[in-house]
Amino acid sequence: MKRVLENIENQFEMFQILNEKGEVVNEDAMPDLSDEDLKEIMRRMVYTRILDQRSIALNRQGRLGFYAPTAGQEASQLGSQFALDKADFILPGYRDVPQLIWQGLPLYQAFLFSRGHFKGNQMPEGVNAVSPQIIIGAQITQAAGVGLGFKKRKEDAIAITYTGDGGASQGDFYEGINFAGAFGAQAVFVVQNNQFAISVPVDKQSAAQTIAQKAVAAGIEGIQVDGMDVLAVYAATKEARQRAVDGDGPTLIETMTYRYGPHTMAGDDPTRYRTEDMDSDWEEKDPIVRFRKFLESKDLWSEEEENKVIEQAKEEVKAAIKEADNTPKQKVTDLMENMYEEMPSNLQEQYEEYKEKESK
Template sequence: MSQTTVQVYSDYSKVLSILDKDGEIINHDLVPQLSNERLIGLMKKMVFTRIWDERAIKLNRQGRLGLWAPVSGQEASMIGSEDALSIEDFILGSYRDIPQIVWHGLPLYQSFLYSRGHQHGGQIPEGVNVLMPQIIIGAQIIQAAGVALGFKLKNKKNVAIAYIGDGGTSQGDFYEGINFAGAYKVPAIFFVQNNQYAISVPINKQTAAETLAQKAVAAGIRGIQVDGMDVLAVHRAVSDAAERARNGEGPTLIEAITYRYGAHTMAGDDPKRYRNKEEEDEWKQKDPLIRFRKYLTKKGLWNEIEEELVIEEAKKAIAEGIKIADETPNMTISTLIDSMFEKTPHHLEIQKAEFIAMEGN
């Protein structure tokens, strides 16, 4: 597809990529200028997230965790994009985007409570700039446009980023949100994680568009594709989009081409029914952790000992998070009422007293 149809960086190929599958740089001019400490931090977060995902799947099967949407394979798109943001920027995700929200400041144990449907899981601490994941597909796109408009009206240099899957781009809310963002030229990033399937429906049955990035054209905003298995490419794409947004140049739609290794969610989906092992093996050759591990190892920044330390740290943190979640008092109707308003209205105070009396019996 020509660049007159899809808006891309003028010096990028159709899909922005910096590392090949062997961890070799293929676009030296585009490598983000990150310190060694920052590069190591990216790897630590990706390894932690992979272990977290594996453990969460087991916890779900044990009945100790509720909703969980597997993320293995998508670590580069998740971690690379979040790391490219400022802590003052705002994240609005879908139900698969728990890692970005936690890395942006939500305590890990609260993500476990959220998964269990506990109200405290969604009580975001002061100063943590996230909304809890949207279950309504596409609603976060409209919310992000609104948050970004608020930043613009207040003359703040913050950015709102919304995450959505490839299937979510077929929702009406998606089009409404990017259209609004384009019309008002708000500082927003719309990050599509194209993991090839909307549950079991492949991308070529969802849309006749050759790319999802080109859907930006109708909204009058910039659209690009990026290798979502390449953490450096994702970091560069989001950093550039955020800089444009802060400079008043409007929103960007980023299509990150990636793959989820597991099921859509742990609620009964079986990927073996709609994809084959050959396809899975082909994508695993592009694994984001293997690719970045090779790159860092060649730079002398990573080794097996370092990785084992991170794995043990992840296991310990996850165990501690689950322990705190297990020890959190169960929800009651009276505490739920208290969480709805900053100051509880009088009529609800009356109802709360009635429930407290019942709870005590």
């Protein structure tokens, strides 16, 4: 049995296209992307890094509520999202707001989500997604159901869901991938292994050498990808999507990545469980720096272009937070009306009381 396990583990070598110097090390796996596609991916990563910096500042100013930093995970998040079609359905975790934004969620609504405002959870027409899941791993079983729905309808679309390495320790994770495998759901499960579930290192969560190998028990495809390499993430997701719509079943993708900031802005202190050496090692793998080097080697990117994206992001964040500020505040009666189509008799009296208070 030990040899069997070792043989399984040896099958999950990390898939990579660009090394840390931005050099192509797997020419055969290079995705078919135009120069404009490559530049657009870079624009999105730079924009998202600035959005993260501004969101952290807004949180510290008390202008945002719950916020989970994303710096370091741009390649994992945006490389996978860029591989999707508009018809695909995203079921994100709470760190996965960038994917929703690039799928079509207006930025001001992302800010309203952070504030707990109901309008931040209302996806615009044509944006196939649900609001970010706060309960760890719950979106995984939901994605299996959405993916099965696409299969039954014979639609050319998939469900894609995201969680962290901590989510892969939840019962919902195993139930979701097992159900998806058993019924051939058109789904892709992305586990962004940023090395720590809040503060618990991944090697304390599981004896398995990789999260990707857990696909074997569910009878589905599994792959471990360099999550700091946006081209590798894109290529793996694109192939997984095609397999799903072709009827070849779901895929589990483990992206090896790192969050540079705290788990959330709600008091987490990563210096208590991460070393400076670890932070430094991962900073050398920065997905934006790596991709910048690649594009510069092809004369596709410049400092001037990057500065334009940075200024655009700053201006759009400023406009979006202003729009969020101008959105009428959520009322208690809003909460009750959104919860119930018909108000229960035991709440009707409270509803009338709050309605009177809010009218003054």
